[in-house]
Structure formats: structure tokens, C-alpha cells
Amino acid sequence: MRIVVLVKQVPDTDQERRLDPASGAIDRATGGNVADEINERALEVALRHKDLHRGTEVVVLSMGPDSVTKALRKALSMGADSAVHILDDALAGADVGRTAAVLAAAVRKTGFDLLIGGNESTDGRGGVVPAMVAEHLGLPHLSFLNSVEIAEHGVTGVRGTEGGTMGVSAPLPAVLSVTERSAEARFPNFKGIMTAKRKPLDVLSLADLGLDPDTDFTRLGRSVVLATTASPVRTAGKKIVDDGNAGAELAEFLAAGRLI
Numbered sequence: 052m053r054i055v056v057l058v059k060q061v062p063d064t065d066q067e068r069r070l071d072p073a074s075g076a077i078d079r080a081t082g083g084n085v086a087d088e089i090n091e092r093a094l095e096v097a098l099r100h101k102d103l104h105r106g107t108e109v110v111v112l113s114m115g116p117d118s119v120t121k122a123l124r125k126a127l128s129m130g131a132d133s134a135v136h137i138l139d140d141a142l143a144g145a146d147v148g149r150t151a152a153v154l155a156a157a158v159r160k161t162g163f164d165l166l167i168g169g170n171e172s173t174d175g176r177g178g179v180v181p182a183m184v185a186e187h188l189g190l191p192h193l194s195f196l197n198s199v200e201i202a203e204h205g206v207t208g209v210r211g212t213e214g215g216t217m218g219v220s221a222p223l224p225a226v227l228s229v230t231e232r233s234a235e236a237r238f239p240n241f242k243g244i245m246t247a248k249r250k251p252l253d254v255l256s257l258a259d260l261g262l263d264p265d266t267d268f269t270r271l272g273r274s275v276v277l278a279t280t281a282s283p284v285r286t287a288g289k290k291i292v293d294d295g296n297a298g299a300e301l302a303e304f305l306a307a308g309r310l311i
Contacts, residue, residue, distance in 0.1 A: 089169030151183035
């Protein structure tokens with residue numbers, strides 16, 4: 052079985068994230084960039100199946116600039132067998148529609164039995180890319196899974212609902228996305244870090260995927276930010292000292308903020 056896992060490099064959530072005023076895009080140059088944690092959980096789902104089933108191949112796939120190589124190498128050190136990096140200047144600023152179309156083209160080229168992604172990235176927060184890729188591929192999509200069971204001919208999972216949980220299933224090939232309640236990602240060990248340097252990492256352009264950079268497909272679907280406004284500086288909160296009427300003051304404060 053071949054499992055392809057979508058990986059995205061995002062600004063480190065431990066650092067302040069900001070937009071570049073000139074381009075309106077996220078500033079990825081000044082802060083640290085890391086593999087999104089939700090994608091590492093998606094990778095863990097694939098690796099746990101590989102641990103129990105010999106012959107399983109795990110491929111990590113990402114689209115982005117040169118720096119994405121770092122995120123892919125980490126995925127390889129965690130246990131993935133190979134990586135594919137889609138790198139093309141024409142994809143700068145691609146929105147979710149164009150991103151999904153390109154990822155679908157790459158998955159068709161690599162071949163797969165199961166495609167796994169995170170439910171949403173920590174930078175874009177769109178939460179639609181796995182579903183859009185599934186639509187391009189014409190495959191069933193199991194979304195927002197808290198747990199996953201992969202079998203030879205199908206996949207099952209459990210997703211949360213407003214009233215409880217729901218069991219879902221689909222035959223392979225299929226696309227699924229996982230939530231932060233899914234498997235916690237493992238840490239790369241020393242052997243994994245060393246072997247990651249020797250594992251194959253293929254770099255593909257739009258031309259390699261059979262996509263013409265000069266068509267409307269690549270010119271459209273580009274996000275353009277017209278204006279940006281910095282978040283207001285956080286001010287000190289109101290401190291209530293209990294002199295016997297703290298409860299009433301707290302209630303008044305919450306009511307003034309329309310919190311009750």
C-alpha cells in the first residue's frame with residue numbers, strides 16, 4: 052500500500068506571526084518556519100500503519116518555496132520513505148483552489164492508495180484543501196477524523212459531531228483528513244535523522260506535472276491582499292479587589308462587555 056501524506060510548512064506558532072505590508076502575504080522570512088503539527092499527526096497515522104504492515108510505503112508531499120525542504124526532511128526522519136516537493140515560482144501566492152489542483156496533479160503522478168492530510172493549517176485555517184483535492188480526484192473524502200483504522204481495501208474512522216460521534220468508512224483509494232485528537236506525532240530518533248539524508252526527495256515543477264504555467268489555470272487563483280491593519284496593542288486588564296462587593300463588580304464588568 053502506498054500512502055501519501057500532505058505536509059505544509061507554516062510560521063512557528065510559538066513566535067509572533069505578521070503580514071508583510073508590501074505584499075500582504077505572511078512574513079515567512081523573519082520568523083521560524085516549521086512543519087505544521089497537524090500534518091505531523093497525519094503522518095503519524097500513516098507511520099503507525101506502516102509499523103504493523105510490511106510493504107507499506109509512505110510518501111510525503113508538499114508545495115512551497117525552497118525552505119520547504121526542511122519540513123520534508125523532518126518528515127523523512129520521522130519514518131517516511133520518500134518525499135515530493137512541488138517547487139515553481141508561478142505558484143507564489145496560490146490560493147486554496149489552485150493549491151488543491153496542483154496537489155491533485157502531483158498525487159496522480161506519484162500514485163497512491165490513500166491520501167492523508169490535516170483538517171486545517173495553522174496559517175491559512177481554510178480547512179478545505181483535502182476536500183478539494185478529493186473532488187479533483189473524484190474520490191471519497193472522510194473529513195475531520197479523530198481516529199483512523201486503515202485496512203487492505205478500505206479505511207474507517209470516527210469524527211465528532213454536535214451530539215456525539217459518527218463512524219464513517221470508504222473503500223480505497225480515498226482521501227481523509229485528521230484533527231488534533233488523532234495520533235500524537237513521534238519524535239525523530241538519531242537513526243531516522245541520519246537516514247533521512249539518504250532518502251529520495253524529488254522536486255517537481257508545474258511542467259513536470261503536465262501543467263502549463265502560461266494558462267489561465269496558473270494566472271488565476273492567486274490571493275491578493277489590498278490592505279492590512281496591525282492588531283491593536285493589548286492593554287492591561289481591569290483588576291477587581293474583593294472588598295465585599297467583588298461579585299457585583301465582576302458581573303457589571305461582564306455585562307458591560309456583553310459577555311453575560
